[in-house]
Amino acid sequence: MTAAPRIALLGFSIECNRFAPVARREDFRCWLEGEAILEDARSAAPVALAEMPGFVAEMDAAGPWRPLPLLLAMAEPNGPVEQTLFDAMLAQWRAGLEALRGAVDGVYCVMHGAGLATEMDDPEGALQALIRDVLGEGVPLVCSYDLHANVSDSMVRDCDAFVGYRTNPHLDMRERGAESAQLMRRLLAGERFCRAFRRLPIVAPTVSLLTSHGPYAEVIDLGQERLAELGPQRVANVSAMAGFAYGDTPFNGFAVIVTGPDAAACEALATKLAEAAWARRDRFVAKLTSLADAVERAQTSEVPLAFADVADNPGGGGGGNTMFILRAFHEAGVQGAIFGVIHDPALAAEAHALGQGARFTARFNRGKAGEGFAHPFAAEAEVVALSDGAVTGRRGIFANTAMRLGPTAALRLGGITVVVISRRTQCADPAFLEHLGLDIGAARAVVVKSRGHFRGGFDEFFSNGRIVEVDAPGLTSPILDRFAWTRLPRPVLPLDPETRWSPA
Numbered sequence: 001m002t003a004a005p006r007i008a009l010l011g012f013s014i015e016c017n018r019f020a021p022v023a024r025r026e027d028f029r030c031w032l033e034g035e036a037i038l039e040d041a042r043s044a045a046p047v048a049l050a051e052m053p054g055f056v057a058e059m060d061a062a063g064p065w066r067p068l069p070l071l072l073a074m075a076e077p078n079g080p081v082e083q084t085l086f087d088a089m090l091a092q093w094r095a096g097l098e099a100l101r102g103a104v105d106g107v108y109c110v111m112h113g114a115g116l117a118t119e120m121d122d123p124e125g126a127l128q129a130l131i132r133d134v135l136g137e138g139v140p141l142v143c144s145y146d147l148h149a150n151v152s153d154s155m156v157r158d159c160d161a162f163v164g165y166r167t168n169p170h171l172d173m174r175e176r177g178a179e180s181a182q183l184m185r186r187l188l189a190g191e192r193f194c195r196a197f198r199r200l201p202i203v204a205p206t207v208s209l210l211t212s213h214g215p216y217a218e219v220i221d222l223g224q225e226r227l228a229e230l231g232p233q234r235v236a237n238v239s240a241m242a243g244f245a246y247g248d249t250p251f252n253g254f255a256v257i258v259t260g261p262d263a264a265a266c267e268a269l270a271t272k273l274a275e276a277a278w279a280r281r282d283r284f285v286a287k288l289t290s291l292a293d294a295v296e297r298a299q300t301s302e303v304p305l306a307f308a309d310v311a312d313n314p315g316g317g318g319g320g321n322t323m324f325i326l327r328a329f330h331e332a333g334v335q336g337a338i339f340g341v342i343h344d345p346a347l348a349a350e351a352h353a354l355g356q357g358a359r360f361t362a363r364f365n366r367g368k369a370g371e372g373f374a375h376p377f378a379a380e381a382e383v384v385a386l387s388d389g390a391v392t393g394r395r396g397i398f399a400n401t402a403m404r405l406g407p408t409a410a411l412r413l414g415g416i417t418v419v420v421i422s423r424r425t426q427c428a429d430p431a432f433l434e435h436l437g438l439d440i441g442a443a444r445a446v447v448v449k450s451r452g453h454f455r456g457g458f459d460e461f462f463s464n465g466r467i468v469e470v471d472a473p474g475l476t477s478p479i480l481d482r483f484a485w486t487r488l489p490r491p492v493l494p495l496d497p498e499t500r501w502s503p504a
Contacts, residue, residue: 004064005188008100009037010093011052011072011110012127015148017246017317019475019483020079022118029404029423030074037069045392045402048074051110051144054177062185068104070096076425077317080116086123090130097134106140106184107131110177113149113164114244121249121487125154132158140187142180146170147209148244151255156197160187162257164239166220168211169428169456170397183236183259193236194263196270200277201492201499202254204284205478206451207310207469209242215280216242223256223273230269235260240273245480246317248487271503278501281493286478288471291328297468298334298445306446306454306462311474312373313451315426319343320449321365323377324472326418329447330379335415336444340433341405343449345422351383351409358383362411362418373474381418385410385436389421394431396456403429410436428453430461451476 014023025031030047032040040046041056052072059065071092075081097104109131115123124143131141140160147165149155156162161183163176187193204216211217223238237259243252256273258266289297294307307325314320320343329337344364354360362381365374389405406422419433427433427448430440440446440461448454455467471479480495491499 004066005105006066006068006103007059007184008068008070008097008104008107009052009072010070010107011074012089012115012124013049013073013110013112014075014081015077015112015114015146015244015316016080016116017077017475018080018116018248019246020317023075023078023081025085027078028073028075030072032072034069037072038067045400047402048072049401050174051177051180054174055108055181058178058181062181068100072110077315079317080118081123083117083119086117086120090126093127094130094134097131101134104135104139106142106188107135108180108184109141109143111143111145111149113145113151113155113241114247116247116249122152122154125152125158128158129154140184142184142187144176144180145239145241147241149241150243150247150249150252151197151199151241151257152251156195156257161193161237161259162195162239163237164241164257166211166224168209168216169453171456179237186236191261193259193261194266196258196266198256198270198274199251200254200274201489201501202277202281202284203245203252203480203488203492203495204242204254205286205480205494206245206316206476207286207288207478208284210452212464215283218280219273219277222276223269226269226272230265234262234265235269238269238273240277246476248485250487250489252488253492275503285494288478289468291324291470291472294325294468294470295328295332295334298329298337299332303466304444304446304462305466305468306448306458307468307470308451308454309447309449309472309474310451310469311472311477312449313426313476314343314424314449315428315453316451316476318449318474318476319372319374320424320426321374322472322474323364323375325447325470326416327377330413330416333415334445337416337447338433338438338440338443339416339418339447340427341419341421341425341449343424344420345406348407348409348420348422351411351420352386352407354383356383356386362413379413381411381413383409384412384417387436389423391431391435393429394457395460396428397453398429398457405432408436410438426450426453429457
C-alpha cells in the first residue's frame, strides 16, 4: 500500500418500488462524474446525500490519500431503473475501474440496497461483482447501505465491510460514511474482516420501522450494546437491515450482517440479533388512522397535528400526487391546514404564468383520469407565493443538502394552503414550506407526503403523539395484502401467519 492510499469512489443509490413507473436518466437528481464528486462532497451544501461527504471528510482528516472518483448516481425513490441506463452505468464503472487496475488500494461504494433494474433484481450485487471482477479479491471494498436494503447473498459476499444506517428517519448518513472511512483505514492497515449474515422471513410494514422506539429500535439498540461490550477488535460493525417491501425481490426479509475480525463472535451476535427480531415479529404491524377519523381529528383537535400520507410517499416510490386526503379535508371545510408537497408540474407552471395574487380554478392531475392513484381534483384557488424551488434543507435527511424542487407555488384553497412542486420529492424538510413564507407553527394541521422522514425535519413542531398516519390508497400503502406480490419469498410475515423460522 502506498503512503497515500488510492481510493476509488463510486455509488448507485435508488430505492425502487416495483409497482412504480420506470426510472430514467432524468430521475437521477444527483449524477456526478469524476472530480465533481469531490467538489460536491467538500461543498457547504452538497447535492449528494451525506454518505460520500462523510467519507471524504473523514479520509481528509485521517491523513494523506488520493481519491479516484468515478460516477456517483443518486435518485429519488422510483420504479425499477431502465435496464439500458443501468447497463450504461455498469459500462462506465467498468471502464473507470479497468483504467485504475493495479493503481488502486481500495474502493468505497455508496449504495442503497433496494435498487432494481427492469431486467435485474439485484443491481447492487451486480455492481459489487463487477468491482471484484475487475480488481480482484485483494482490493478492500467498503459499501454503505440504507437500512431499507433488501440484502442479497452477493451484497454480503462481495464486500469487505458492510455498513448500514442505524436511524430511521435517516439522520446518521454522514456518520456512516465516516465509519466507512474508518473501516477502510483498518483494512488498508492489514486487518481482515468476516461477515456473518442472517435473513428472516419478516417483511415489515414501513411504519413499524422507526428507530426511536418500537421493535426495530430495540433490535438495533441491542446490537450496538453488544458491539460496545465485545469491542472493535472482535466486532467492527453491526447492521440490522429492515428491508423494503415494495422491492418485491426473492431476497426480501429482515437481515442482520455483522462485520469484524472475530468470526465466532460475529456469527454468535448475528444469531442473537436474528432471534431478537423473531421474538418481536408480532409487533411489526401497521396501525393506521382511517381517512374519516383523520378528517374529524383535523376539525376537532385542540392541538396542532401532523397528518402523514404514508401511502403516497415519494420517498418510497409514490407519485406524491394522490388527492384522497386533500379532497376529504377540502370537502369537510378543514381550516388552518398546510399541505406539502404535491407533485404537479403543469399546475405549478400555470400558477407561475398567472402570477402571485391570481385567482383561478386549480386542476390537480389534469388529464390523469384512471392513471394509477392520481385522480383529478379541482378547486377554486389563489396564488399566494411562488419560487424557483431552489432550497437548502434545514433539518433531517435533507439537512444542508441542495434541493431543487423546480417551479413551486403555494395555493390557497379556502382554509387550506397547498404547496405544489415540479420535481417529485417527499416533504421531509420544513424548508420546503417555509421558503414560501408559510408559518408551520401557526397551522392547525400539516399534511405531508412522507412516510417517516418528515419526523426528522418536523420534530420541532410535532412530537410523536401529535402525528397521525392516515390510511389511504397509494403505491406505498403499509397494508401489504393490497399488492400483487410476484417475487417475495413465501411464507413471510405479516402476510402469512403460519410462517416459521429457527436459527438452524
